[in-house]
Amino acid sequence: MKTKSPFLKQQHIKRYLYIIALIVGGYLEGQTINIAGTSWTASVPTITEAGTNYTGTYDNPGLLTLSGNLPGSFLTLLTSAGARISMQHVPTSWNSALKLYAKRSGGTTKINGLCIGCTATISGGNVNYVEIPQTGSATLSTITFTGVLGLGQNVDYSAINVQLEIGGVSVTIPAAAYSTQIVFTIGAN
Template sequence: MMYLQKFITKNIFIVILIVFSQLQSQRTLTVGGTNWTVTIPSITEAGDNYAGTYESSTSQIILAASVPLLLTNGKVSMHYTANPVWNSNLILSAKRTGDGTTTCVACSISGGTTYTIIPPTADIELFRITAVLALASYSNIPVQLQLSGVSVTLPAAGYNSQIVFTISDL
């Protein structure tokens, strides 16, 4: 009887470890919002230049993210890709303008409250979410975009890019 009890306890512990390892990999990220079209005023005087820096609304992009329970983290990162044409003198940046909403009391969201330059192709961290004793689930996390480097020296064209957000462990 004692052997059977140890066997059952050991198997329950193994099942708990398997379930826990599956929860570790279940980070999710949903991206919403609208496309941002920068309105750049016309130059009316010879020798004038553009303002150079433009900002979107404070909630241009809305993120929802969840991180599994028990002392885990989620790192939300970003990069951009040309879609199809981009000028490397134009600089895209993003910042988190709020915490969003959550029901998790012991969870936290940190970083990303100042503009971070978005690189092409290689991810850079925007912010982190930490789950302590429960599933850290955040919705309505607002993100603002900034475009700088606009100048009369850039070739006239329509420039487009796509920002890619990812979530991973630390």
């Protein structure tokens, strides 16, 4: 009577796990978010005394533009809950009294593939500035998908313009060059 070695059993188990991972990986595609725009250097005047020649809040004259794709495999997870575009900032040199904000304008969606009675809408973040936190994340906007899923469907979103604002500038903050990186992510709401 022959017995299989434990090594051979492990190889079979690994082979099945690899096959399962390949099947699942082929079905699930990653949602994407692309960012177009440039770095922003806020020009703050020299503040010599409180209340003289400064507003305390500065807007970025340029816009960041977000675009990307939500694949069908991700849409099946959403139902009508929506995808959440969230943001946070990761400081490299920062004063905690300074605050960053973002506001959305525009945005379009396009449903690709066969989909019956489908809609995709972008909402939120377009009325007031939303603070971009250092810890955790804040929602900039959501993309909601509804309809009967069909074949080969996915949603492209584009032209989501993001206006940035910095606030909290004060004579009490030491003069220095402060910098941070804003991170946008997209996932299930």
